[in-house]
Structures are given as C-alpha cells and as structure tokens.
Amino acid sequence: MSDIPQGLVSFDVGKAAVTMNVDADVYPLQALYGAAFIFIDRCYVFIDKPAQGQFRVTLGARGTVEDEEALRRLVGEFANELLTCAWRHQITQDNRMLIEAVTMQAIGGAAGSPSLDDLANFDFSDDAFEDPLGIAQSWEEKHGKKAGAGEDAT
Amino acid sequence: MSLAQLSPKVGFPAFFRFREVAGKVVVTNFEGNYLILEKDEFARYVEGRVTPDEPLHARLDAANFLRDTYRITEAAEAVRRRKHFLSYGPILHLMVVTLRCNETCVYCHASRANMDQVDTDMSKETAEKVVDMILDCTNPFVTIEFQGGEPLVNFEVVKHTIEYALRKNETVGKRLEFTMVSNLSLMDEDKLDYLMKHRVQLCTSIDGPEKLHNSQRKLATMDAYQKSAFWMKRINEKYVEAGLDPTLYHVEALLTTTKATLPLYKEIVDTYVSLGCKTIFLRPIDPFGFAERVRLRVEYPRSAYLEFYRNALDYILELNRQGVEILERFAAIFLTKILQGEDPNFLDVRNPAGAGIGQLGYGYDGAVFTCDEGRMLHAMGDDTLRLGHVATHTYRDIVTHETVRAMTLASNLDGQPDCVNCAYQPYCGTIPAHNHKAQGSIFGRMRDNNVCMVHKGIQDYLFEKLADADAQTLKIFERWTTLRPREHFVHDGGDA
Structure with missing residues (x-):
C-alpha cells in the first residue's frame, strides 16, 4: 500500500494491531460502524472518540501478523470499505424516496394482502400511541357530558 | 421564480x-x-x-x-x-430434496453428502409443507425446481411433491411449472416416462468435453459425461416422439467455468452444439461449497474469465453466422434489457435482486432461505440467509422477514456506490449473497467485486458489438432476445 498521511495511523506489529484516526467531519459515524463491522471476523475492533471531531479505530488481528505490510493492507482495505460506506450513506439519503418506493413495492408485492388469519394473529399489544390533541378519542369521550361526583358515568 | x-x-x-x-x-x-x-x-x-x-x-x-x-x-x-417483477412474489422455488449425490464435483457449490447419508433426504411430510408454502405465494406463476444433491436419489419424494402440488393446485389455480437439475446418471426409462408424463423440464450440467467433464465431475465408474450425454439424447428423442418442436424442447445444460475451462472455449461450445443444446450459459465459478476449499485449483482472475468470454462469444457468433443456432445466456439476458426494454427476470441480474422477493430456497429439512446461495452458505455453517422453517413460519412471515428487506435494500443499485453512476445500471444487478461471502457484507464493494467486473465486462463486449452495428450480428442479437415460452411445461390449475 502507498504512503498513508502522517499521524493518521500507527502500527504495532508485536501486538498485531493498527490504530487509525478518522476525521468525524469527513466520515459519518454510521459509515464507521458499517466499515468496522466487516472486519469483526478477522479482527477485534475497538472504536472510541479521543477528541472532539475525531474517531479512533483499533484493529487487532485475530491471528498472527508477519510484518507491517500486512497491517498496511488491513488499513487500506478498511479505508476502502469506509469510503464505500460513507458514500453509500450519502446516496441512500439522496435517493431515499426511490429506494423506499421500490422496496415497499417489492415487499408489498411479495407479501400480498394480509389474510384473516394474519389479522387474527396480528400483535396489537403495543402501547397506545401518544395523542395529545385527542384525535383518537371518541366524540363522547371528548365532548360528552362529564359524570359528576357520585354519578354513574354510564 | x-x-x-x-x-x-x-x-x-x-x-x-x-x-x-x-x-x-x-x-x-x-x-x-x-x-x-x-x-x-x-x-x-x-x-x-x-x-x-x-x-x-x-x-x-x-x-x-x-x-x-x-x-x-x-x-x-x-x-x-x-420492474414488472416487483408486483409479485417469488417465481422460483428451489427444493433441495436431498443433499445426497452419486457424483463428486471438485467445486460442488451445494456441499453434497455421501450416498449413505439418508438423513439428508427430504421427507414427504416436509415436501407437502414446502408445497403449501409455495402455493401461498402471491405470484400467479410459480416454478418448483428440484435440486440436490442429486434429486433422482430421492425420486419418491420428487414424485410425491409433483402429485401433491398438482392436486392442491386444482383449487389454488396457479400456473405451475416443474424443473429438475440433475446429472442424469441415475435416470432410467421408468423415471423418464414419469417425468415426461408430468411435463417436468429437465436440465443437466456439462462442464465441457468428455475429458474435462469427467475430471471435474467424478462418478465411481468415471463415465459421468457418457451418462449425461446418453440421457440428453434419449430425452430429446422423447420430446420428438411426443410431437414437440425440437428447436424449443430439448435438454439444456449448465456450465461451471473453472480454471481448466478457460483455454477450451471452442471445444466447450462445440460440445454443447454436438449435444443438441441451443443455449450455453458461461457462468463463472462461485465461492460457495467445495469451490472455496479448492479455490487455488479452480479459481482464476476475472480478467481471465472475460478474455475467455470474449473468445467464446466471438466463436458463438461465428457459428451463428454459419447457421448454427446457439445462444449465450448472459448475453441474451443483458440484450433483452438493452434492446427490448424488458427484464427477463433472471434473479441474479436484477435490480433489486431476487433474493426472497423473486426466489426462495427450501432445504431438505424444511428450512427456508432467501435464495439458492442461502442454502449453500447454510451448508458451510453460515445461517445469515436462513429465514425460517416451513413447519413454524407462514409464507408471509418469510417474505416480510427483515433479512429479505435487507437483501432488497442492499441490491437496489440506486443505493449502491459506483452503480449509481454506472451507464449499465438500468440493465444490471448485484448478488447480495455473493457480496456477503466474498466481501463480508451484503452490500459489497463494486470496485473490487467479481460479479460487478463480470457484468461490466460482458456489457462492454455487447456494446462494442452494438457500436460495430454489423447487420448479421444485430440480427443474431435480435433472435437471442425473442422469448419463446415453453408452454408444454406449464400446468394450469385443474390440469391434474
């Protein structure tokens, strides 16, 4: 791999580890998570934030590492994956409506309408949604005569 | 303003x-x-x-x-x-009726089991549950493809599946098609009569000339090629006897391109022509199953594959100019999209890909996967693409599974770096299962992705030919994009 700008990466061949500093203004955290996750079958991955505007990623190889060149290859691969994830993060935001429309059509087309059995088995146990304006209340609940003290509400 | x-x-x-x-x-x-x-x-x-x-x-x-x-x-x-395919659910349903196989292929993507491992056979009860799920599918046209292992090893369950599906479809009323991918070596006249009677479309594997085929696909008797060739001829005779048009009804074969295949492009095409095939599909090898273990022996750089592809296509076009009808499937898929503005619904070259929304795979034990590659990964110990089980999940549970959503999103080229700017985006597709295996995520990285390189390289070749605008070549391309449906194999509800 060609030269990496100074100060961004430090290698520790003895510990089979490499530490990279990532500019948080250049790469969103979601992209960093996405790229780091790809490496967890080969490395132990640690992410922290040593300073404002900076992430630090440490990749510790699970196996032995022969030399610094092997660690450099790891850095190169990580950098390419990080760029891919960052760009994907951007274009999925740019094309969000198109992607959502296609996905909804695909899943909706595959699933079809729910059957009565599906509806019977539907999980309605979620807590009621917030309704500060009382839109979901019945007219009687909202405007009906309030029961006075000691009166039966029915 | x-x-x-x-x-x-x-x-x-x-x-x-x-x-x-x-x-x-x-x-x-x-x-x-x-x-x-x-x-x-x-x-x-x-x-x-x-x-x-x-x-x-x-x-x-x-x-x-x-x-x-x-x-x-x-x-x-x-x-x-x-994108017509988005309105319906899976069209292709792959049933692994057994993992047992009597052939040993060096690259076996399916991770076949030995012939004594009868515990890898699908039971009749499981087969019925699989059919129940398939017929719950929203697609009015479904194909049930018998795979293995070698499906003829568990022929009783194949027969039971066909009969149960036809019976059940009398009330469901789908257009139903059965296909079988077999090495044909366990075929006999009784089995063939049954398959002909029930209009099961047969497909086999041919790796090239006899020597290459027998070195990669090993039978104990070392005559895998001879057996396949014999039955291909016999089946084609049966189609003629049944009064079917032999230009439309004949056994097709699948090629798996290994390192040894690359220099033999002419011999491979000639072999296919001599066996009566009208189609050849120059598929590169995949990183699944045994192919990963023996990759040093069978794998190759994709630049070498593309050179092979170009040589083979030049030769195929030359044969067509001489009046020989032989079509290359990759080219036909892309050309249909480029020239006809339609999608032939080939599930691995589709946007979004077919995993879960265009196809489902059913393991011998009833496990359900997003695709064929999903069950291949399962056999390698990776259950990422397992969606559930026919005994415990409904069809709707399966296709609304979060993994299906993820695969659909990941293979949408409008969210894919590189593809989003690629001139071939309207005709292309990525394979999330392949990306997952080769690059660690279902999204993959197209710049160093083997499938992307192959797709781009093939389309480069086709656009070069379109730019040349040779009249004969354009005529051949037009013929390759003319779909002739094989209606004989389709069972309408009530056929049984």
Missing part, C-alpha cells in the same frame, strides 16, 4: 450516465434507453450545443435524452415495464 418554472434551453441534456467503450461513448438514461455517440457528439451533448436542425438532436429526442422535451410519462411507463 421556482426551479420548476425554469425553461431549459433547447439541447440541454436530461439526466444521463455514460461509459467509454471502444473509442465511443455509451450514454443511458434513467429509464434505460441507450445511445452510442461519437466522442465529439458526446461533448456537444454534454455542453448543450446540439441544435434542433441536426440529426443528432432527433436521435437524442427520440430516446428521451433532452431536458426540454423530456417525456416523464413515457419514462415512468418504461421503468414500470422494466
């Missing part, structure tokens, strides 16, 4: 993507129309300098490449036609 009120000047380009091919420029638009421009034409197009009085303006306008005359309704209709 809002942006919508701005009137672009005459000749201003609408949205387009471009790629340089053989000294010319291929431009494609959102809905998938294409033009091949000379470099100076392209420069004038990009700079908005094309005037209405020149022929180029008419070409650009006819293909909907100009902003001021852009026909939105026409574009929307074209996109809808290309």
Whole structure:
C-alpha cells in the first residue's frame, strides 16, 4: 500500500494491531460502524472518540501478523470499505424516496394482502400511541357530558 | 421564480450516465434507453450545443435524452415495464430434496453428502409443507425446481411433491411449472416416462468435453459425461416422439467455468452444439461449497474469465453466422434489457435482486432461505440467509422477514456506490449473497467485486458489438432476445 498521511495511523506489529484516526467531519459515524463491522471476523475492533471531531479505530488481528505490510493492507482495505460506506450513506439519503418506493413495492408485492388469519394473529399489544390533541378519542369521550361526583358515568 | 418554472434551453441534456467503450461513448438514461455517440457528439451533448436542425438532436429526442422535451410519462411507463417483477412474489422455488449425490464435483457449490447419508433426504411430510408454502405465494406463476444433491436419489419424494402440488393446485389455480437439475446418471426409462408424463423440464450440467467433464465431475465408474450425454439424447428423442418442436424442447445444460475451462472455449461450445443444446450459459465459478476449499485449483482472475468470454462469444457468433443456432445466456439476458426494454427476470441480474422477493430456497429439512446461495452458505455453517422453517413460519412471515428487506435494500443499485453512476445500471444487478461471502457484507464493494467486473465486462463486449452495428450480428442479437415460452411445461390449475 502507498504512503498513508502522517499521524493518521500507527502500527504495532508485536501486538498485531493498527490504530487509525478518522476525521468525524469527513466520515459519518454510521459509515464507521458499517466499515468496522466487516472486519469483526478477522479482527477485534475497538472504536472510541479521543477528541472532539475525531474517531479512533483499533484493529487487532485475530491471528498472527508477519510484518507491517500486512497491517498496511488491513488499513487500506478498511479505508476502502469506509469510503464505500460513507458514500453509500450519502446516496441512500439522496435517493431515499426511490429506494423506499421500490422496496415497499417489492415487499408489498411479495407479501400480498394480509389474510384473516394474519389479522387474527396480528400483535396489537403495543402501547397506545401518544395523542395529545385527542384525535383518537371518541366524540363522547371528548365532548360528552362529564359524570359528576357520585354519578354513574354510564 | 421556482426551479420548476425554469425553461431549459433547447439541447440541454436530461439526466444521463455514460461509459467509454471502444473509442465511443455509451450514454443511458434513467429509464434505460441507450445511445452510442461519437466522442465529439458526446461533448456537444454534454455542453448543450446540439441544435434542433441536426440529426443528432432527433436521435437524442427520440430516446428521451433532452431536458426540454423530456417525456416523464413515457419514462415512468418504461421503468414500470422494466420492474414488472416487483408486483409479485417469488417465481422460483428451489427444493433441495436431498443433499445426497452419486457424483463428486471438485467445486460442488451445494456441499453434497455421501450416498449413505439418508438423513439428508427430504421427507414427504416436509415436501407437502414446502408445497403449501409455495402455493401461498402471491405470484400467479410459480416454478418448483428440484435440486440436490442429486434429486433422482430421492425420486419418491420428487414424485410425491409433483402429485401433491398438482392436486392442491386444482383449487389454488396457479400456473405451475416443474424443473429438475440433475446429472442424469441415475435416470432410467421408468423415471423418464414419469417425468415426461408430468411435463417436468429437465436440465443437466456439462462442464465441457468428455475429458474435462469427467475430471471435474467424478462418478465411481468415471463415465459421468457418457451418462449425461446418453440421457440428453434419449430425452430429446422423447420430446420428438411426443410431437414437440425440437428447436424449443430439448435438454439444456449448465456450465461451471473453472480454471481448466478457460483455454477450451471452442471445444466447450462445440460440445454443447454436438449435444443438441441451443443455449450455453458461461457462468463463472462461485465461492460457495467445495469451490472455496479448492479455490487455488479452480479459481482464476476475472480478467481471465472475460478474455475467455470474449473468445467464446466471438466463436458463438461465428457459428451463428454459419447457421448454427446457439445462444449465450448472459448475453441474451443483458440484450433483452438493452434492446427490448424488458427484464427477463433472471434473479441474479436484477435490480433489486431476487433474493426472497423473486426466489426462495427450501432445504431438505424444511428450512427456508432467501435464495439458492442461502442454502449453500447454510451448508458451510453460515445461517445469515436462513429465514425460517416451513413447519413454524407462514409464507408471509418469510417474505416480510427483515433479512429479505435487507437483501432488497442492499441490491437496489440506486443505493449502491459506483452503480449509481454506472451507464449499465438500468440493465444490471448485484448478488447480495455473493457480496456477503466474498466481501463480508451484503452490500459489497463494486470496485473490487467479481460479479460487478463480470457484468461490466460482458456489457462492454455487447456494446462494442452494438457500436460495430454489423447487420448479421444485430440480427443474431435480435433472435437471442425473442422469448419463446415453453408452454408444454406449464400446468394450469385443474390440469391434474
């Protein structure tokens, strides 16, 4: 791999580890998570934030590492994956409506309408949604005569 | 003034993507129309300098490449036609009726089991549950493909599945098709009679000439090629005896391209022609199953594959010019999209891919996977693409599974770096299962992705030929994109 700008990466061949500093203004955290996750079958991955505007990623190889060149290859691969994830993060935001429309059509087309059995088995146990304006209340609940003290509400 | 009120000047380009091919420029638009421009034409197009009085303006306008005359309704209709498959669920249902196989292929993607491992056979009860799920599918046309292992090893369950499905479909009323991928070595006249009677389409594997085939696909008797060739001929005779048009009804075969295949492109094409095949599918090897273990022996750089592909296609075109009818499947898939504006619904070259929404795979034990590759990964100890089980999940549980959603999103090329700007985006597709295996995520990285390289390379070749505009070649391409449905194999509800 060609030269990496100074100060961004430090290698520790003895510990089979490499530490990279990532500019948080250049790469969103979601992209960093996405790229780091790809490496967890080969490395132990640690992410922290040593300073404002900076992430630090440490990749510790699970196996032995022969030399610094092997660690450099790891850095190169990580950098390419990080760029891919960052760009994907951007274009999925740019094309969000198109992607959502296609996905909804695909899943909706595959699933079809729910059957009565599906509806019977539907999980309605979620807590009621917030309704500060009382839109979901019945007219009687909202405007009906309030029961006075000691009166039966029915 | 809002942006919508701005009137672009005459000749201003609408949205387009471009790629340089053989000294010319291929431009494609959102809905998938294409033009091949000379470099100076392209420069004038990009700079908005094309005037209405020149022929180029008419070409650009006819293909909907100009902003001021852009026909939105026409574009929307074209996109809808290309993505017709989104309205229905899986068309292809792969049933692994056993993992047992009597052949040992060096690259076996399915991770076959030995013949004594009867515990890898699907039971009749499981087969019925699989059929129940398949017939719950929203697609009015479904194909049940018997796979293995070697499906003829568990023929009783194949028969039971066919009969149960036909019986049940009398009330469901789908258009139903059965296909079987078999090495044919366990075929006999009784089995063939049954398969003919029940109109099961048969497909086999041929790796090339006898020597190559037998070295890669090993039978104990070392005659895998002879057996396949014998039964291909016999089945083709049966089709003729049944009064079927032999140009449409004949056994097709699948090729798996290994390192040893590459120099033998002529011999391989000749072998297919001699066996009566009208189609050859030059598929590269996949990183699944045993292929991963023996990759040093069977794998190759994709640049070498593309050289092989070009040589083979040149030869195939030459044969066609001499009157031999042989079609290359990859080329036909892409050309149908490029020339006809339609999608032939090949599930691995689709946007989004077919995993879960276009196909489902059913393991011998009733486990359900997003696709064929999902069950291959399962056999390698990776359950990422397992969606559930026919005994415990409904069809709806399966297709609304979060993994299906993830696969659909991951294979949407409008969210994929590189693809989003690629001129071939309207015709292309990525394979999330392949990305997962080769690059660690279902999204993959297209710049160093083998499938992307192959797809781009093939389309480069095809656009070079389209740019050459040789009349004979164009005529051959047109024939390759003419779909002739094999209605004989389709069972309508009530056929049983």
